[in-house]
Amino acid sequence: MLKLKIAIVGCGWVAGNQFENGFALLRDLFDVAVCCEIDPVRLDAFAGKYGIAGRTTSYADVLAMPDIDAVSICTPPSEHHSMVRAALAAGKHALCEKPFTSSLELMDDVIAVQKTSKARVMPIFQYRYGPGFERVRALVRSGLGGKLYVSSIETAWLRGAAYYQVPWRGKFATELGGVLVTQSIHIHDLFMCLAGPVAKVAAFKATRVNPIEVEDCAVASLQMKDGSLASLTATLGSARPSTRMRFCFENFTIERHCFDLEAPKPALEPWTIVPMRPELQRDIDAATAGFETNGLFFAGQFRSFHRSVTGDRPFDITLEEARRALELITAIYSAAESGQSESLPIDSRHPRYKGWHSDR
């Protein structure tokens, strides 16, 4: 099995999470050979803690290392676009954390640049990798559900003053947005994997929980391309963190409600699937039987990344799907700030194509 040599770039919270819950579990597939961090104290601490031999404060140095196959970009959001672009120019594959870029324009730029590069980028959406979500996605893809009627999606998490001690958080210039951009982006990605493309959005947003610039509460009403309706709620002010996803299809209702430390893990079981008529149960059981997961969260996504890179196969999370997440954010921001509903798709003619925030 070909081992990929990886450089982790930005050695903060998510980098440690990626290492412990991803790369460290897949030592047969990956060698994290280098870490890169502008803060030298943090660099040494990270390299020491995880036993990484190569260390540098310069991303340019990483891209010049001939034996590095791929970079994992774990820097704050405002750094992602230039780093991904530079990786593609240097012929290095990349994993890039969410939110992928600060605008649809920059997203389209990466999509265009990737077409000219021998390297490829996989956006991080590790919430997709878990047995429960993968099972219901297979069920929905089977078509057994029939028509989707409505979806209700609630991301009710908790963040307080300690979370906003990190200087880049809470500010438009560096975090690029609040709960919609940083937290519920994952849950809305899962939602769109099951419910398909969004056609129209009406929305409100507010900052009510923390003294920050960006939104920490939002609601949106959606009409989907298939004609179904959806409601999205997101807050960082829920005393008991929870995530709830409910999809009412013609032939069954599927639901997941998870709490506390499980709130960010809706991909785990149990998902409940309630058939509209008892005789449908047999078909549902058959459609979900023998289902095997790729692995959990980062380990699942990284295994998939390795398989695609070494097997020259398409990634199972695409740049177009990262764009879809940013397009929903752009539509919600625009609808909430204008008071008008917003139609998708959003292209270069839209006034918020260069950035969802009105100051851009």
Ligand SMILES: NC(=O)c1ccc[n+]([C@@H]2O[C@H](COP(=O)([O-])OP(=O)(O)OC[C@H]3O[C@@H](n4cnc5c(N)ncnc54)[C@H](O)[C@@H]3O)[C@@H](O)[C@H]2O)c1
């Ligand atoms: N997928 C997830 O579940 C998940 C969870 C948390 C954070 N994130 C995302 O990961 C990214 C990082 O978040 P975090 O919480 O780890 O932030 P963090 O502040 O803990 O870490 C970011 C690190 O990047 C370093 N850095 C900044 N610019 C750099 C540069 N040019 N070169 C090298 N290092 C640089 C910073 O010094 C810092 O140590 C954000 O985009 C965030 O939204 C994703």
